[in-house]
Amino acid sequence: MENAQAITTDAALLRPGGVSAVSVGSLASAIGGQLLQLADSTDPGGVEVTGVSLDSRAIRPDDLYAALPGARFHGASFAAAALDAGAAAVLTDSTGADLLRASETPVTVPVVVAADARAAVGSVAARVYASQPADGSGLSLFAVTGTNGKTTTTYFVNSILRALGETTGLIGTIEILAGDQRIPSKLTTPEAPTVHSLLSVMRESGMTAASMEVSSHAIEFHRVDGIRYGVAGFTNLTQDHLDLHGTMQAYFDVKAQLFTPERTERAVVVVADDDDAWGIAMARHARAQLGADNVDVFAMRGGVVGDRESGPERRGADWTLHSLTRRGIGHAFELVHRDGRSLRVSTGLPGVFNVANAALATLMVLSSGVALEDLQRALDQHDPLTTDVPGRMQLIGTQPTAVVDFAHNPDALARALAAVDPPEGDGRVILVFGATGERDKTKRPLMGEIAAREADVVIVSDDDPHGEDPSTIREEVMAGAQALIEAGGARATEIHQIAPRSVAIHSAVRMAGRNDSVIVAGRGHETVQEIAGVDHPLDDRAELRAALDEMRHSTQEGWGETK
Numbered sequence: 001m002e003n004a005q006a007i008t009t010d011a012a013l014l015r016p017g018g019v020s021a022v023s024v025g026s027l028a029s030a031i032g033g034q035l036l037q038l039a040d041s042t043d044p045g046g047v048e049v050t051g052v053s054l055d056s057r058a059i060r061p062d063d064l065y066a067a068l069p070g071a072r073f074h075g076a077s078f079a080a081a082a083l084d085a086g087a088a089a090v091l092t093d094s095t096g097a098d099l100l101r102a103s104e105t106p107v108t109v110p111v112v113v114a115a116d117a118r119a120a121v122g123s124v125a126a127r128v129y130a131s132q133p134a135d136g137s138g139l140s141l142f143a144v145t146g147t148n149g150k151t152t153t154t155y156f157v158n159s160i161l162r163a164l165g166e167t168t169g170l171i172g173t174i175e176i177l178a179g180d181q182r183i184p185s186k187l188t189t190p191e192a193p194t195v196h197s198l199l200s201v202m203r204e205s206g207m208t209a210a211s212m213e214v215s216s217h218a219i220e221f222h223r224v225d226g227i228r229y230g231v232a233g234f235t236n237l238t239q240d241h242l243d244l245h246g247t248m249q250a251y252f253d254v255k256a257q258l259f260t261p262e263r264t265e266r267a268v269v270v271v272a273d274d275d276d277a278w279g280i281a282m283a284r285h286a287r288a289q290l291g292a293d294n295v296d297v298f299a300m301r302g303g304v305v306g307d308r309e310s311g312p313e314r315r316g317a318d319w320t321l322h323s324l325t326r327r328g329i330g331h332a333f334e335l336v337h338r339d340g341r342s343l344r345v346s347t348g349l350p351g352v353f354n355v356a357n358a359a360l361a362t363l364m365v366l367s368s369g370v371a372l373e374d375l376q377r378a379l380d381q382h383d384p385l386t387t388d389v390p391g392r393m394q395l396i397g398t399q400p401t402a403v404v405d406f407a408h409n410p411d412a413l414a415r416a417l418a419a420v421d422p423p424e425g426d427g428r429v430i431l432v433f434g435a436t437g438e439r440d441k442t443k444r445p446l447m448g449e450i451a452a453r454e455a456d457v458v459i460v461s462d463d464d465p466h467g468e469d470p471s472t473i474r475e476e477v478m479a480g481a482q483a484l485i486e487a488g489g490a491r492a493t494e495i496h497q498i499a500p501r502s503v504a505i506h507s508a509v510r511m512a513g514r515n516d517s518v519i520v521a522g523r524g525h526e527t528v529q530e531i532a533g534v535d536h537p538l539d540d541r542a543e544l545r546a547a548l549d550e551m552r553h554s555t556q557e558g559w560g561e562t563k
């Protein structure tokens with residue numbers, strides 16, 4: 001996105017300028033915490049802070065250091081480093097307080113002890129950074145959650161808002177745009193102190209609206225506590241992150257917390273079809289929590305969200321999809337409300353799932369209070385839903401169609417493969433993908449099975465193996481593919497195991513004919529591959545482009561045309 005330059009590479013270091021100091025005493029009473037002074041001092045409650053961080057390495061002078069329990073360490077073990085860096089106070093839990101008492105370095109600053117310190121950080125950061133002032137001068141805030149489609153939908157919302165003349169910020173998996181800063185992301189949703197400080201930086205720099213992705217990790221780990229969104233959107237729920245949540249119901253329950261009055265004023269929920277149990281459940285939940293008039297339910301097909309006769313909270317879909325047609329590699333369509341209002345929309349991104357993402361973004365902006373006529377004019381004049389989303393169904397070349405996509409779970413992979421399938425008899429689908437190490441292992445055979453069912457040529461390669469043996473991961477993916485072949489349900493006629501990934505990409509291109517589609521899935525915009533703790537440079541888009549260039553030079557005219 002234009003006009004933004006990176007000055008820092010760490011969003012946690014970006015702070016608003018005009019912060020008013022807040023006393024530790026007022027913070028302690030706001031969160032019902034106990035104020036301790038472990039070493040001598042006269043007025044611990046009167047000590048003031050001007051920032052918050054839960055990482056000792058990002059502490060600035062006069063920050064409050066939130067020393068939280070983690071999976072590996074207790075943050076209290078880093079209190080001495082935080083104090084060295086200038087922390088003026090510490091927020092922790094009772095375990096942390098014990099660690100501080102036992103610490104060799106005396107803790108000379110006030111300590112606030114909260115029963116659940118992580119849950120207190122959001123509201124503390126909201127107060128310190130005044131991220132959503134009570135006078136309503138804050139940003140118009142949009143949140144997108146769901147298993148797949150968050151990044152794409154936030155880019156779409158951002159693009160529509162810009163077409164409407166808003167100055168916008170963005171927080172998500174790929175990058176953070178705040179003021180004149182463009183910062184590569186480390187997490188889909190940053191930690192609470194960073195989120196609140198970013199919102200204030202955006203407001204200070206004159207931004208009027210921001211869209212952000214909210215992952216289930218973010219809700220579970222209280223990263224968006226203390227924020228109330230104007231509009232929250234739900235894309236879908238399919239298998240992912242079961243390593244964290246355990247069951248799909250638990251995963252749903254975490255996402256559902258976003259659709260409550262504490263966290264959002266209004267909501268838009270996508271329901272794929274009448275069998276989309278999670279979408280229907282989220283629509284009902286949002287209507288029950290926020291009131292049916294504050295929720296727009298969009299049904300891609302069908303529209304049985306509830307029984308129309310049994311009261312407004314259980315009525316059918318509010319918006320339905322009409323006149324869906326292909327437009328280039330994307331689609332044009334109409335969104336029609338029960339009351340007859342309608343919007344003409346089109347997107348240049350391939351895949352029917354991008355119709356859902358485009359519809360969700362459009363309805364989220366409408367739900368924020370923009371007049372329908374103004375929205376229609378912006379859609380018609382600026383074509384905002386044809387924006388590039390880095391590594392999301394990104395078209396790298398034509399003849400063969402060459403696409404890089406971020407699909408890294410079963411549902412996304414199936415949909416991405418369907419989106420690049422050439423018309424019957426016209427060409428083959430050649431897939432390069434792998435599975436991530438140290439994450440939800442149950443996905444591996446499932447993704448292998450989907451690959452063998454939906455692609456003609458399957459090349460199993462590496463994703464980010466992290467600390468796992470890459471060949472073991474590949475074998476687990478291959479096992480799913482082989483099982484389907486043995487069961488007789490496979491479309492694939494060739495299955496290869498090729499590593500490293502760059503070689504797999506070049507091999508895929510060499511196998512392709514002019515009318516085939518090559519899709520490299522799973523890593524999207526990523527530019528490094530982590531193997532055993534070492535980051536190796538690897539950009540699927542650059543590799544695919546290079547492979548196409550190589551083939552173009554050695555074959556006939558028109559082959560390997562890149563975008």
Ligand SMILES: CC(=O)N[C@H]1[C@@H](OP(=O)(O)OP(=O)(O)OC[C@H]2O[C@@H](n3ccc(=O)[nH]c3=O)[C@H](O)[C@@H]2O)O[C@H](CO)[C@@H](O)[C@@H]1O[C@H](C)C(=O)N[C@@H](C)C(=O)N[C@H](CCC(=O)O)C(=O)O
Nearest residue numbers: 054055056068070071072073075078187188189191215217
């Ligand atoms: C599972 C998870 O989310 N873990 C997060 C958690 O780590 P942790 O509990 O293991 O922390 P720890 O390493 O034990 O350290 C404990 C505390 O000491 C602090 N510390 C640690 C070292 C030090 O020198 N100084 C210091 O202050 C840490 O900041 C932390 O607060 O707290 C850390 C600090 O806030 C996060 O960076 C870390 O996210 C890790 C990096 C992560 O990869 N998270 C992923 C799984 C995640 O959140 N993903 C979702 C999206 C998923 C998706 O949709 O695909 C996301 O929103 O990005």
Ligand SMILES: Nc1ncnc2c1ncn2[C@@H]1O[C@H](COP(=O)(O)OP(=O)(O)OP(=O)(O)O)[C@@H](O)[C@H]1O
Nearest residue numbers: 147148149150151152173353392405406407412416
């Ligand atoms: N609405 C959708 N339904 C199913 N699959 C989708 C949808 N939108 C995108 N996808 C697929 O999921 C991949 C990831 O898309 P996107 O980055 O927009 O989602 P995300 O929710 O931000 O994912 P992540 O949290 O993993 O970053 C895409 O590359 C595409 O293959």
